[in-house]
Amino acid sequence: MIKLGVPSKGRLMEKTFQWFDRRGITLMRTGSDREYAGAVDGIDGVSLVLLSAGEVPRELAAGRIHLGVTGTDLIHEKLPLWEQQVEPMAEMGFGHADLVLAVPQGWVDVDLTDDLDAAAAAFRAAHGHRLRIATKYHRLVRDFLRDAGVADYALVDSQGATEGTVANETAEAIADITSSGDTLRANHLKILSDGLILASQATLWRSRVADMDDDDRSVLRHLIDRVS
Ligand SMILES: Nc1ncnc2c1ncn2[C@@H]1O[C@H](COP(=O)(O)OP(=O)(O)OP(=O)(O)O)[C@@H](O)[C@H]1O
Numbered sequence: 001m002i003k004l005g006v007p008s009k010g011r012l013m014e015k016t017f018q019w020f021d022r023r024g025i026t027l028m029r030t031g032s033d034r035e036y037a038g039a040v041d042g043i044d045g046v047s048l049v050l051l052s053a054g055e056v057p058r059e060l061a062a063g064r065i066h067l068g069v070t071g072t073d074l075i076h077e078k079l080p081l082w083e084q085q086v087e088p089m090a091e092m093g094f095g096h097a098d099l100v101l102a103v104p105q106g107w108v109d110v111d112l113t114d115d116l117d118a119a120a121a122a123f124r125a126a127h128g129h130r131l132r133i134a135t136k137y138h139r140l141v142r143d144f145l146r147d148a149g150v151a152d153y154a155l156v157d158s159q160g161a162t163e164g165t166v167a168n169e170t171a172e173a174i175a176d177i178t179s180s181g182d183t184l185r186a187n188h189l190k191i192l193s194d195g196l197i198l199a200s201q202a203t204l205w206r207s208r209v210a211d212m213d214d215d216d217r218s219v220l221r222h223l224i225d226r227v228s
């Protein structure tokens, strides 16, 4: 059996089901509302694994699922060696979101990451501690800031309501996902002009490490032909 992991809740679930449906493959939740059991209609040899978008990268990397749907951001953040562990099979055209670096709108002299670097040095001199950037995307933000030449900062972990950390005075800047931009605007934050860290969308990934026999390989080829 080829195991296909799809989000069982959250913002990617419904559109994932619709995406497969348009390609003649029906994914169904079975059992009660609260039971995470599923079935697949329209193709043989594929079983459905329902899980959260955030768990799909780990399951693919462990080879417990052969295919999985999740955002580019979660794969790149959670799998340091993602290119060796997974392969993108299809960009699905929904779940678009940008991971961006944002600072208070009132910081009129800070428009670029270079300006942030200067502001960070000044901040440390004035306050005696490093400028804090709140995020849940630790790896992606660190890599981005290293490439941008910004060093004088501290990451603060924020697993939700990240834009609120500036008003709450637990951080001076944030790095988070944005789609409409409403949350950033409502919290008086602006994106740095060169502050796009990653453009993400829902993507169908193939595990490079999951075990397969010849039958599985042929089911996988057939499934990929149908959807890509
Ligand atoms: N406006 C948005 N805010 C946050 N994530 C978004 C947005 N639009 C698309 N996404 C994408 O959705 C995915 C996360 O989905 P979701 O928040 O449903 O997953 P999750 O955090 O694993 O869910 P849960 O923890 O509720 O199970 C990420 O890949 C993210 O890039």
Ligand SMILES: O=P(O)(O)OC[C@H]1O[C@H](OP(=O)(O)OP(=O)(O)O)[C@H](O)[C@@H]1O
Residues within 6 Å of the ligand: 159, 160, 161, 162, 163, 176, 177, 178, 179, 180, 181, 182, 183, 184
């Ligand atoms: O640009 P927007 O359309 O306003 O969307 C962006 C917001 O959506 C997400 O939060 P989510 O709703 O997942 O809540 P969270 O803060 O608990 O992560 C993300 O973390 C941003 O806060």
